[in-house]
Amino acid sequence: MQKLVVFNNVTLDGYFAGANGDISWAHKSDPEWDAFVADNARGGGLLLFGRITYELMTAYWPTPQAMKNDPVVAERMNNLPKVVFSRTLDKASWKNTKLVKGDPAAEVRKMKKEPGKDMAVFGSGTIVSQLAREGLVDEYQIVMNPVVLGKGRTMFDGINDKLTLKRTKTRTFGNGNVLLCYAPMA
Secondary structure, X not given: OXXXXXXXXXXXXXXXXXXXXXXXXXXXXXXXXXXHHHHHHHOOOEEEEEHHHHHHHHHHOOOHHHHHHOHHHHHHHHHOOEEEEOOOOOOOOOOOEEEEOOOHHHHHHHHHHOOOOOEEEEOOHHHHHHHHHOOOOOEEEEEEEOOOOOOXXXXXXXXXXXXXXXXXXXXXXXXXXXXXXXXXXX
């Protein structure tokens, strides 16, 4: 049975994207952070995206610039199997991508029963909140970035019931980022 992990960068004031979708604040490079990101990418399984995040990812990862700047991560992002949840896209052209127009929660329930490596959601706040409401997220890997935006989007918009989580791991990086890992309380 596959596990579903959410991996997102957030600001100190809880936003995973700025008011206009800006995520440039989440890209602070240093050798320690870059090694962590590359190592994390090696574990790869199925990647899940909402339409907006999918479009951001396809604008960067398949490019020569991505291969030059982040070769390990680019190779994994381009070659891993991907699912994009969208009611508006007509096709998914990024290599190894399946388009799902139906209910994300129902699709993830089916996928979790299949054998394979874990699934990961990046960005995709609308998808994260839908899956969290349904109790389908097994682990939240949240990278707290030392920046305050004042406004933006939270990945938990639409959560009406309290989600009680337990901390499973933390790690502090020299660039100021802090990885916070949580699992739902049983």
